[in-house]
Amino acid sequence: MKSKPAMREVDVLVIGGGINGAGIARDAAGRGLSVLLCEKDDLASHTSSASTKLIHGGLRYLEYYEFGLVRKALQEREVLMRSAPHIISxxxxxxxxxxxxxxxxxxxxxxxxxxxxxxxxxxxxxxxxxxxxxxxxxxxxxxxxxxxxxxxxxVNDARLVVLNAMQAAEKGAVIMTRTRCVSARRQEQYWLVQLQTADGSMMMVQSRSLVNATGPWAVNTLQQVLHQGAAKTxxxxxxxxxxxxxxxxxxxxxxxxxxxxxxxxxxxxxxxxxxxxxxxxxxxxxxxxxxxxxxxxxxxxxxxxxxxxxxxxxxxxxxxxxxxxxxxxxxxxxxxxxxxALTRDYSLELDTAGAPVLNVFGGKITTYRKLAEEALSILAPLLNNANTAWTEHACLPGGDIYSESPENRAVSEFPLFIQQCQQQYAWLPPHLAERYAHAYGSRIHVLLKDKYSLADMGEMLVPGLYTAEAAYLVKHEWARTVDDILWRRSRLGLHLLGEDASHLQEWLNFNATSVQWPT
Missing domain, CATH: 3.30.9.10 (D-Amino Acid Oxidase, subunit A, domain 2)
Structure with missing residues (x-):
């Protein structure tokens, strides 16, 4: 079994690449903290891509008198629409x-x-x-x-997770998919964490704090990996x-x-x-x-x-x-x-009996950003970080349609943005330009840089998917498998039921190299 002798040191190690883990990594990195996120599978490969695809206040929660949760979710509904009008409508x-x-x-x-x-x-x-x-x-x-x-x-739930991870990485976080947290040993000032990639490589990380954002695995992670008791059921x-x-x-x-x-x-x-x-x-x-x-x-x-x-x-x-x-x-x-009748609200539990660990219990997609903000309001002071909250007034990657700051116009005029993309890239079939606009927002210009015809997009690997898009997803969005591309980064898989994806698999085998350890 191969191993890496070097040890990486970070301020925050986030375990879990669902919406809460990605949101916390984004917020922490944006405050100037050094962050590493590990996810044993792909981003959004479980609960966070299996939602009803809604950003909503939760009308039915009024029946259970969850007025605080509904109010918080309704507030976040507006914030998120402005921050990502391409994937939230x-x-x-x-x-x-x-x-x-x-x-x-x-x-x-x-x-x-x-x-x-x-x-x-x-x-x-x-x-x-x-x-x-x-x-x-x-x-x-x-x-x-x-x-x-x-x-x-x-909302396109899986893409919401990916965009949070992208912004975290752009602000300095290290995102490691298909990387399992094998064990974590607590010291007075830091955690010693052992990580393992899909190829069996091992890595040690010294982190000043841990965030357990493993969703339905939260209690198992606490007991079996961190060797701690669970404060919540x-x-x-x-x-x-x-x-x-x-x-x-x-x-x-x-x-x-x-x-x-x-x-x-x-x-x-x-x-x-x-x-x-x-x-x-x-x-x-x-x-x-x-x-x-x-x-x-x-x-x-x-x-x-x-x-x-x-x-x-x-x-x-x-x-x-x-x-x-x-x-x-x-x-x-x-x-x-x-x-x-069970609450969809979240609970953040901090344990400071040694190096801090923050456990995330519960939650829903609509309130993930607020959850992350509250998580950092707890963690940041412990790490001597006084930087203030910032995500409420920030666009997610691709969301800066007309401005770098979230605004109503981007939501109300998104159909106009689609038309502008169709005009600018008139050589693309209109339905493809529309799909790109929804998937990538302003990052469509990164995807289509130096492309002037369908021939420039490369080979069609499966109907509707050219090598240029597949390469973008591998390079910028941690896509490594057919399912990553067809079912999470896009929903093309639903349109291709029964189609042969072996050509895409062959392309990935040749082009999507395994994740490299950060240097």
Missing amino acids: PLRFVMPHDKGQRPAWMIRAGLFLYDHLAKRELLPGAESINLQKHIAGQPLLADFRRGFAYSDGW LRLIKGSHIVVRRLFHHPYAYIFQHPDGRIVFAIPYEQDFTLIGTTDLDYQGSLDEVSISEEEVAYLCGLASHYFTQAISPADVLWSYSGVRPLVEEPVVGGKEKAA
């Missing part, structure tokens, strides 16, 4: 009013509260709608005559989604409140599809191999068929994915709470 939701639901006046009151818990500049407010006249009523069964419309946001909840052919031809999404109390969304997805989810089931299996069950598929198909005129069966499911959410569980008298 407004989305209008329609809620059909079903028999047996709460009275209409109560729903209107809840939506009024949702609109006014936090300052709202980017999105229109809620309204009542007549589904017999509204375009969103057309694909629904005739029983649904009235409903409500309100606004939230859509995590309840692992599996959420699954299915993807079917497009069920409706309009830009609205749907939120359905089923009689069992579950909230399920039906969302326009990748132009040609509809995304339906999610479930909430206690999970005790392998965290590395999470998949949807036949019962979950049947449940989601049955629920969708309860609302849409086009009935859905398991045979209609083209793709599915599942993730495990680590929810903070408080003791409850008389048994467990329903999964839907």
